[in-house]
Amino acid sequence: MPPPIEVHDLTVSYEKRPVLWNIDVAFPEGQVIGIVGPNGAGKSTLLKAIMGLIPHESGWVKFYGEPLATQRLLVGYVPQRESVDWDFPVTVRDVVLMGTYGKLGLFRRPGRAERELCDRCLEQVGMQSYSRRQIANLSGGQRQRVFLARALAQESRIYFMDEPFSGVDAATESAIIDLLRQLKQQGRTVLVVHHDLQTAPEYFDSILLLNMRLVAFGPTRDVFTTELLQKTYGGRLTILSEAAEEVADTRR
C-alpha cells in the first residue's frame, strides 16, 4: 500500500522568496510525527503546502497514492489558534460542527447525527460542559481543545496539527498527549509542528528535522542526535536564506 503522505521535490515560495527547497519525504502510517526546526524554518509552511493551502512552485504530494483533490476528506486539520478571530459570534459547538462540513458537502446542514458526533468529540477533549459557551470567553488552552475537537469531528485518517502545544496549560497539554496516543492506537497518522526541543523526543515516534530543507527524517532515536540537531539549528544553513533573498531579488 502506498504511504499515507508522500512528498516529492516540493519547493515553496512566499512572496517570491523560496522558503522550502526540494523536500522529499514519505511519512509512514500510524505514527505521531513531529516536524521540528528553528523559527522561520518553514514548518507551518510545509504543513500548509502539503495540504494545498498555499501553492507550491514544484513537486507533488500524494495521499495514499492519490492527489489531494480526491483525498481531502482523509485529512483533518488543527490550525494555529491565532489564525482566527475569537470574537466571532459562534459557540463552541458551532465551531466543532464545522469539522463535519467536509463530509456533509455543499448546502447540506448538520443534523442530529452530526451534533451527537460533536458532543462525543468535545467529551474526548474534556470540553463537553462548554458546548454552549461563546468562544470569546475561553482560555488559550480551551480554545486549542475546541480546535482539536473540531479536527476529531472530521473523522480523518491523517491529522495535521500546527503548534498545538504552544502556550497551553498543563491540563490541555496532557489532554493533547492522550489524544495523540488514542489516534495512534486507531492507526491514524498525525503530523505535528512543534518547536520545543525538550519535549519533542517524548511526544513523537518519528521526527522530521527541517530548516528550509529536510535535514533528516526517521525514528526519533535515530534522528534526535546532537549532530543532526546541530545541523538543523547551526549557522551553516543561513546560507540558504541568503540565497533565497537573492532568488527573490532576481524575481522582483
Added chain:
Amino acid sequence: MTGLLERLAVLVQSGDWSEVAGQFVRFWSLRDPSVRTVLAGMLLLGLSCGTLGSFIVLRRLSLLGDSLGHAVLPGVCLGFLVNKTKDIRWIFIGAVASALLGSWLVGFIRRHSRIKSDAAMGIVLSGFFGLGTVLLTRIQKLTAGSQGGLNQFLFGQASAISDDDLKLMGCVTVVIVVCVLAAFKELALTSFDESFATAIGLPTRGMHYLLMTLIAVAIVISIQAVGIVLLSAMLITPASTAYLLTDRLKVMVGLSALFGMLAGAGGACLSYLGNNWPTGPLVVVVLAFFFVSAYLFSPRHGMVSRQVRRYRQMYRTRRENLLKSVYQVAMSGSPVVSVSQPAPVCISLELLAKQRGESPAMVRRQLRPLVGRGWAKLAADQVTLTETGARRAAELVRNYRLWEQFLTREVQLPLDHVDRDAENIEHILKPELVRELERQLETDQSEKSPLPFGGEG
C-alpha cells in the same frame, strides 16, 4: 437642515401634533401609491443590505463596501449611455460589472504589489469615483434640458424609485436571501476560518466571489434611493448594531436584516412626516440612532450596562463591608461563632462609628441599605443584625479567611501582599469556588480559624 429644524420648532411651539399624527396615519394607511413604492423599496434594500452586512463586518471588509459603492458610478454612466435613457436594465448591468471590476482590481493590486488592501481600496474607490464623476458631467452636458436623472445616484432620492426599479429590487432581494440561507454554513465557515474551509475542500474562492457579487447587486439596487456617499452605512451599521447585541451568527444576521428594514421604513416615514425630507440620510440617521442605543444599552457589551454592573458591585461591596464590620465589632471578644446558630448581634452606633472613624449620623445613613435588605434593624442608638444578616456576615468573614489561607498556603504569597488581594474577593466568590477552596484547604483548619467549615445553616 435649518429648514428641518425650523419646521420642527414651529411644530413643537404650535403644539400642532394632530397634523403630524394625521400624516403618520396617512403614511401607514398605505393609500398613497407613491408611499407604497417608497416603503416597499426601503424595506427591500434594508433587508438585502442588512443580511449581507453581517458577513462584511465579520470579514473586516467594511471599507470594501464603501469602495464598491463608489466603483459603481462609471458603470451607471456607461449603462445610461447605451440608450441615452435611464434604462434600469443597462444601468444595473453596467453598475454590477463596474463594482465587480473594482473588487477584482483591489485583489489584483494587493496580490501583485506591496500595496496593502486598505490602500488598494482607497485607490480603486477614488479612481472609479473620479472617472464616474467625469462621465456624469459629460452626460449632463449631452442631455442638457432633458435631465439625465443621474444626480440622485450621488446622494440618493427614494421618491425616484419606479415600479420597474421595485421589481428589480424584489428579484435581487429574493436572490440574496435565498443565497445566504442556502450557503449559510459555507459563508459562516469561510468567514470564521478560511484556511480550514480550504483544507476541507470548500470552494472558498467561489464563496468570496459569490459574496462580492451579492454585495455588488445589493449596492446597485440601493444607490438610487440612498446614494453612493451614504451607502456603506446601510451595509455596516445594522450589522455592527446586531454584533453588539448577540453572540450567535444566525441571530446577528437576522437582527441586522431587521434593523435594516426598520431603519428603511422609519426613514421613509420620517421623510413623509416632514414633507419630503431626504429619505436616504434619514435612514442613515435612524441606523446611527440604533447603533448608539445598542452601544449604550446592550445587555452584555453596552457602555451603560457595564457601568451599571460596576456600580452595583461597588455598592454591594460597600454594603457587605459595613455588614462585616458590624459583625466583627460585635464579635470581638467572643472567639468562636457558629454559622448555623448565630448569636444575636447587637452593637451601639457610637461604637461602630468610632471603629470606622465616622460620625454616628453617617453610619446610620450607611446602615439603611442593610435594613432594606432585611440584614439589620436600627434602633435609636444601636443596630441589631437579623439572622440572615448575621449568617451572611459570617459567610463573608469565612470566605475572606479561606481566600487568605489559600493565598498564603497554596500560592505562597507573602502575608503583606495577601491583605489587599483578599480585600474584595469575599464579595464575588461563587459557592462552587468556595467549595473548591474548602476542598483544597481541607486539613486541620478548624482550630486555626475561628469559624467552622462546612455548615451553611
